[in-house]
Structure formats: C-alpha cells, structure tokens
Amino acid sequence: MLTLWSGCVCFISVLTAVAVSGELRFASYYGNHMVLHKAPERAVIWGYGTNNTTVVVNLTGLSNRKTFRSAVRDGIWRVTLDPVKAGGPYNLSAVERGGSDGEVMLTDVMFGDVWLCGGQSNMVFTVHQIYNSSAELAMASKFPDVRLFHVAQETSLVELTDLPGIAVPWSVPTPQLLTQYSAVCWLFGRYLYQTLHYPIGLVESCWGGTPVEVWSSSRPLQKCGIPQATESYNDFIEDKPIPIQNSVMWNDFIGDEPIPTQNSVAWNAMIHPLLNMTITGAIWYQGENNRYYNRDKYNCTFPSMIDDWRMAFNQGSGGQTAPDFPFGFVQLCTERQDNVPDGFPEIRWHQTADFGYVPNERMKRTFMAVALDLNDADSPWGTIHPRFKQDVAYRLTLGARTIAYGEKGISYQGPFPGSVFVNETYLMLTYNQNVSATPAKDTFEVCCSMEKVQCSSGNRWIWMSAPMVPQGPSTVAISLWGCRAEHVASLRYAWKDWPCDFKACPVYSADGVLPAPPFVLHRWP
Ligand SMILES: *[C@@H]1O[C@H](CO)[C@@H](O)[C@H](O)[C@H]1NC(C)=O
Ligand SMILES: *[C@@H]1O[C@H](CO)[C@@H](O)[C@H](O)[C@H]1NC(C)=O
Ligand SMILES: *[C@@H]1O[C@H](CO)[C@@H](O)[C@H](O)[C@H]1NC(C)=O
Ligand SMILES: *[C@@H]1O[C@H](CO)[C@@H](O)[C@H](O)[C@H]1NC(C)=O
Ligand SMILES: *[C@@H]1O[C@H](CO)[C@@H](O)[C@H](O)[C@H]1NC(C)=O
Ligand SMILES: *[C@@H]1O[C@H](CO)[C@@H](O)[C@H](O)[C@H]1NC(C)=O
Ligand SMILES: *[C@@H]1O[C@H](CO)[C@@H](O)[C@H](O)[C@H]1NC(C)=O
Ligand SMILES: *[C@@H]1O[C@H](CO)[C@@H](O)[C@H](O)[C@H]1NC(C)=O
Ligand SMILES: CC(=O)N[C@H]1CO[C@H](CO)[C@@H](O)[C@@H]1O
Numbered sequence: 001m002l003t004l005w006s007g008c009v010c011f012i013s014v015l016t017a018v019a020v021s022g023e024l025r026f027a028s029y030y031g032n033h034m035v036l037h038k039a040p041e042r043a044v045i046w047g048y049g050t051n052n053t054t055v056v057v058n059l060t061g062l063s064n065r066k067t068f069r070s071a072v073r074d075g076i077w078r079v080t081l082d083p084v085k086a087g088g089p090y091n092l093s094a095v096e097r098g099g100s101d102g103e104v105m106l107t108d109v110m111f112g113d114v115w116l117c118g119g120q121s122n123m124v125f126t127v128h129q130i131y132n133s134s135a136e137l138a139m140a141s142k143f144p145d146v147r148l149f150h151v152a153q154e155t156s157l158v159e160l161t162d163l164p165g166i167a168v169p170w171s172v173p174t175p176q177l178l179t180q181y182s183a184v185c186w187l188f189g190r191y192l193y194q195t196l197h198y199p200i201g202l203v204e205s206c207w208g209g210t211p212v213e214v215w216s217s218s219r220p221l222q223k224c225g226i227p228q229a230t231e232s233y234n235d236f237i238e239d240k241p242i243p244i245q246n247s248v249m250w251n252d253f254i255g256d257e258p259i260p261t262q263n264s265v266a267w268n269a270m271i272h273p274l275l276n277m278t279i280t281g282a283i284w285y286q287g288e289n290n291r292y293y294n295r296d297k298y299n300c301t302f303p304s305m306i307d308d309w310r311m312a313f314n315q316g317s318g319g320q321t322a323p324d325f326p327f328g329f330v331q332l333c334t335e336r337q338d339n340v341p342d343g344f345p346e347i348r349w350h351q352t353a354d355f356g357y358v359p360n361e362r363m364k365r366t367f368m369a370v371a372l373d374l375n376d377a378d379s380p381w382g383t384i385h386p387r388f389k390q391d392v393a394y395r396l397t398l399g400a401r402t403i404a405y406g407e408k409g410i411s412y413q414g415p416f417p418g419s420v421f422v423n424e425t426y427l428m429l430t431y432n433q434n435v436s437a438t439p440a441k442d443t444f445e446v447c448c449s450m451e452k453v454q455c456s457s458g459n460r461w462i463w464m465s466a467p468m469v470p471q472g473p474s475t476v477a478i479s480l481w482g483c484r485a486e487h488v489a490s491l492r493y494a495w496k497d498w499p500c501d502f503k504a505c506p507v508y509s510a511d512g513v514l515p516a517p518p519f520v521l522h523r524w525p
Pocket of ligand 7: 424
C-alpha cells in the first residue's frame with residue numbers, strides 16, 4: 001500500500017516535471033551542436049517560460065561560467081550573452097526561478113560565424129547532386145566544426161515568431177546529412193572554415209521555384225510597387241509556358257511540396273522567425289523564376305529585399321547583427337543552349353541593380369559569384385541545375401573573404417569595362433584590370449542607331465555581333481563592321497542565356513579564374 005502510494009507521488013511529480021519542462025524551453029532553432037555568433041557581437045538567446053518567473057541562463061565552458069537573467073513576459077524570455085570568442089564547446093542551460101525550477105540544457109555549443117543560405121532550387125541543390133559528390137560526402141567527418149541547420153519548408157500568411165518546422169536540427173556534418181543539404185551552402189561554409197579555422201554555423205532556408213517576392217516582407221514589395229496579398233505568382237504564370245527542358249527530373253528534384261506562390265509567405269514562416277538570431281551574413285542563389293514574374297522590377301525587388309533583411313535582422317537581434325551585414329549572391333548560370341531569349345541576361349543585370357558589378361553604390365557590402373560560364377549541358381537535373389557548385393561556392397568565398405572579412409589582395413571580381421574609345425573601325429574597350437582574353441566572334445554585340453538612344457533588348461533594336469580580338473594587357477578591340485563610329489549607341493557583352501561554353505568565355509581576370517560579368521553600356525545618357 002505504502003509502496004503503491006509513493007509510486008503515485010513519483011508518478012505525479014514526473015507528470016508535473018514533464019508539463020513544466022514543456023513550458024520552459026528554448027526557441028525551436030536553438031539546439032545541441034549549434035553555432036552562436038562569436039565576439040565582438042553577442043549572441044541572442046530566447047525561449048518560452050512561465051509568466052512572471054525569472055529565467056537564469058548559464059553558459060558553461062571549460063574554464064568559465066557566466067550567468068544571465070531574463071524576466072518571462074508574455075510567455076517569452078530573452079537574454080543577450082556577453083561576447084564570447086570563437087571556439088567551444090560550451091553548455092547553455094536555462095533554469096526557471098520562482099516557478100517550476102525546471103531546467104533545460106544545450107550541449108556542444110560552439111561560437112563562430114553564422115551564415116544564412118537562401119534562394120531557390122540551385123541553393124536547394126544538394127551535395128549528393130554535384131560533381132564529385134562521393135568525394136565531398138566522404139570529407140564530412142573532417143569538418144566537425146562546420147555545423148548545419150536546415151529550416152523546413154513552410155508558409156504562413158502572417159509573420160511568425162518561431163519556426164513552424166525544422167528539417168534538420170543543428171548537427172555535426174555526416175555524409176548522410178550532407179546528402180540532403182545545400183551544396184552551395186555547405187561548400188561555402190567549408191571553404192570559409194578552411195581559411196578562418198573557427199566554427200561556422202550554416203542555416204539553410206530555401207525553396208525551389210520561388211520568386212524573390214515570396215521571401216520579401218511587405219516593405220520592399222510596397223517600395224517596388226508590387227501589390228502584396230492580391231497578386232500571386234501562380235495566377236501570373238498560369239498561361240505562360242515554362243521552358244523546362246527535363247520536366248521529369250525537375251519534378252523529382254523539387255519534390256512533392258507545392259511551390260509557394262503568394263508574396264511574403266516564405267519570409268513569414270522561414271525568415272522572420274530567425275530575425276533574433278545574430279548572423280554574420282547571408283548568401284543567396286535565386287532569380288531563375290523571376291524571369292516570368294516581375295522581371296523588370298527585379299532591379300528594385302532584389303536590392304530592396306537585401307536592405308529589408310538587413311534592417312530586420314539588425315532590429316530583431318537588438319543591434320547585434322550588423323545593419324549592413326554582408327550579402328553574397330550567385331549571378332544566374334545558364335539554361336538554354338539555343339539562346340532563345342528568356343530573360344536570363346536581364347535578371348543577371350538586375351541582380352546588380354543594373355550596375356553590372358557589385359558592390360556598388362546601390363548594393364553596398366554585397367559580393368557576387370559570376371556563374372555564366374559554369375554551364376552543364378548534361379546535368380541529369382536539367383540544364384538549369386548545373387552540377388559545378390564547387391566553383392560557384394569558391395567564387396562566393398573570394399567575395400566573402402574580401403567584403404565580409406576584409407582580407408586584402410584577393411582577386412574577387414572579374415574584369416569590368418573602364419573606358420571605351422571609338423574610331424572609324426574599332427571600338428577599343430579597356431577593362432579596369434588586366435585580362436586574359438581570347439578572340440570571340442559573337443559574344444560582344446554593338447547596337448547601331450542613328451538616334452541618340454539607349455538600345456534595350458527589345459525587337460526595336462538591331463544588335464550586331466561584333467568580333468573581338470585582344471589588343472593589350474587590359475584592352476580588347478571590337479570590330480564595328482558596317483556601323484559608323486558616330487552611330488554606335490550601345491555595346492553589350494555575353495547578353496545571352498548561354499553565352500559561352502564551360503569556363504570558356506572570351507574575357508577572364510589575368511589569372512584566368514574569374515569571368516568578366518555580362519554588361520550593357522550606353523553611349524547616350
Ligand atoms: C503576472 O504579473 C502581472 C502583473 O504583475 C499580473 O497581472 C498577472 O496576473 C501575473 N500572472 C500570473 C500568471 O501570475
Ligand atoms: C548557474 O550559475 C550560477 C552562478 O554561477 C550558479 O549558482 C548556478 O548553480 C548555475 N546553474 C546551473 C544550472 O549550472
Ligand atoms: C556539458 O554537459 C555534459 C553533459 O552534462 C558534460 O558531460 C560536459 O562536461 C559539459 N561540458 C561543459 C563544457 O560544461
Ligand atoms: C502569459 O501572459 C500573456 C500576456 O500577459 C498571456 O496572453 C498568456 O496567456 C500567459 N500565459 C500563461 C501560460 O499564463
Ligand atoms: C573532381 O575530382 C577530380 C579528381 O580529384 C578533379 O580533378 C576535378 O577537378 C573535380 N571536379 C570538380 C567539378 O570538382
Ligand atoms: C529597372 O529596370 C527596368 C526595366 O529595364 C527599368 O525600366 C527601370 O528604370 C529600372 N529601375 C531601376 C530602379 O533601376
Ligand atoms: C583605330 O584604332 C586602332 C587601334 O588603336 C588602330 O589600329 C586603327 O588604325 C585605328 N583606325 C583608324 C581609322 O584610325
Ligand atoms: C598589367 O600588365 C602589364 C603588362 O604586362 C604589366 O606591366 C602591369 O604590371 C600589369 N598590371 C597589373 C595590375 O598587374
Ligand atoms: C523573442 C523575441 O525577442 N522576438 C523578437 C524577434 O524579432 C522580432 C522582429 O524584430 C520581434 O518582433 C520579436 O519580438
């Protein structure tokens with residue numbers, strides 16, 4: 001009888017403990033093995049608890065222990081840790097005082113840099129799908145300090161405080177996990193680790209087939225004149241054929257999840273909940289689907305989304321995430337070898353806010369991996385999904401090292417025009433750096449017009465292929481053929497979906513590594 005009775009008490013107290021620890025917890029995206037932002041920034045930690053209690057958070061490292069307190073209001077507590085230098089592991093515990101006295105703990109917490117990886121299918125594209133994937137997967141165990149987190153694909157019509165779902169909680173990388181993890185995100189993190197030698201946390205939050213509007217709050221959409229809830233991507237593309245060359249693989253690749261189509265829904269569910277996390281920066285691979293949706297506004301929507309993310313992450317972290325955090329992106333690769341006009345050149349240009357290069361005065365502290373020479377005609381995932389993600393991630397890392405980490409002397413931008421000189425027969429183009437150039441028949445084009453206008457891509461203008469031959473260390477000579485010098489109105493380069501073969505564009509940096517980005521230049525203002 002006694003035994004039974006005490007058994008009962010025990011049973012009840014276990015029940016209570018379960019109920020209370022259900023109350024006291026960290027927000028969904030804090031977990032064992034996570035990476036928190038290192039000094040000089042401070043990591044923000046928040047979670048749930050019982051109203052009107054105090055939560056005491058302890059950070060326990062090998063030699064030190066620090067305590068932080070937060071009152072619980074509206075069921076939420078939040079602390080900002082002191083700066084912690086890169087390294088670990090630490091344990092992070094939270095205890096509720098004045099309430100349940102329950103405790104929750106995270107173990108193997110590291111301090112380092114945290115990068116967010118966003119975009120559409122080329123960011124979703126997994127390590128399993130790239131060239132040399134088995135070699136890459138086998139290397140997973142060599143990088144235990146590159147930690148992974150993967151946000152589940154969810155949508156919401158309102159901004160959420162916490163993630164509705166997690167695909168993979170914070171983990172030490174294994175070949176199995178990498179099979180399903182973003183290749184560009186992983187490779188970027190791994191290459192960064194190889195230069196920084198301290199922990200890197202990667203947060204994958206992306207979704208195939210999504211236009212930029214799905215990842216944008218109402219603020220940038222409004223700024224760019226895009227109606228918010230009413231317009232939906234589906235309605236827009238309904239009657240337009242999408243030229244997908246290998247639709248079976250596409251479907252396999254995208255999976256069964258319907259592609260979110262309403263503006264802001266992935267922002268609401270997959271980005272907004274992360275705003276309180278202190279992050280180092282973000283990388284982004286997206287734009288393919290904006291060929292069909294607000295294409296002409298991408299020069300506004302994309303830079304404005306970057307501005308808005310920066311503002312929101314800065315605010316959400318109480319000022320810990322930099323208000324101008326570094327933002328890297330991949331300029332679109334290629335899809336159609338037949339070069340049927342399909343918007344790739346326009347999107348590539350708009351990705352730079354129509355400057356052609358980044359950073360620029362509109363897009364400060366950004367960096368770009370030019371990828372138009374990394375095409376993959378035989379990709380089993382469709383030509384729009386090239387497998388050469390190592391090069392993409394490597395080029396991104398060069399930009400990150402310069403823009404985010406201030407490393408000097410790294411070549412991270414391909415050549416861009418510095419000056420143009422026209423005489424009767426040639427247009428002499430001098431780049432802003434020495435180049436490695438090979439003659440080209442039709443990668444440069446000249447628009448000849450008797451009017452003083454800027455030629456666009458529209459049918460109204462006649463663009464003529466203009467053969468190029470290298471002329472000096474930084475200069476190329478472009479034949480004008482029939483066009484009189486005074487009628488040369490515009491010049492463009494690589495203005496095609498698929499302008500050159502794999503790593504065989506006409507103009508590279510002098511070391512042959514970085515391709516010149518595409519451009520259009522106009523003579524008349
Ligand atoms: C918490 O404190 C507020 C204000 O002091 C009070 O109105 C409320 O009843 C308290 N809630 C609980 C659950 O004790
Ligand atoms: C947290 O730190 C305080 C002060 O050092 C200590 O009294 C307390 O026992 C610690 N709690 C845990 C759960 O480690
Ligand atoms: C973290 O907690 C685990 C399990 O309680 C313990 O084995 C380990 O020593 C702790 N590590 C630190 C750095 O406190
Ligand atoms: C905590 O307080 C908020 C508002 O003060 C209230 O909406 C919520 O229901 C309370 N939670 C609990 C568990 O009492
Ligand atoms: C694949 O691995 C081979 C052998 O290590 C290497 O030569 C080649 O460059 C790699 N390809 C890519 C795309 O990384
Ligand atoms: C964006 O591009 C469109 C179409 O080319 C152009 O009309 C517009 O002026 C550009 N807007 C900005 C802000 O650059
Ligand atoms: C145009 O410039 C090129 C390169 O400097 C030169 O070779 C050529 O003779 C010039 N042609 C004329 C007509 O001046
Ligand atoms: C560019 O090439 C010229 C000629 O080879 C050389 O003299 C010059 O130093 C180079 N400039 C740079 C910045 O490397
Ligand atoms: C728990 C917490 O502090 N959440 C905040 C995260 O950031 C957003 C956006 O700034 C705030 O609205 C939340 O209150």
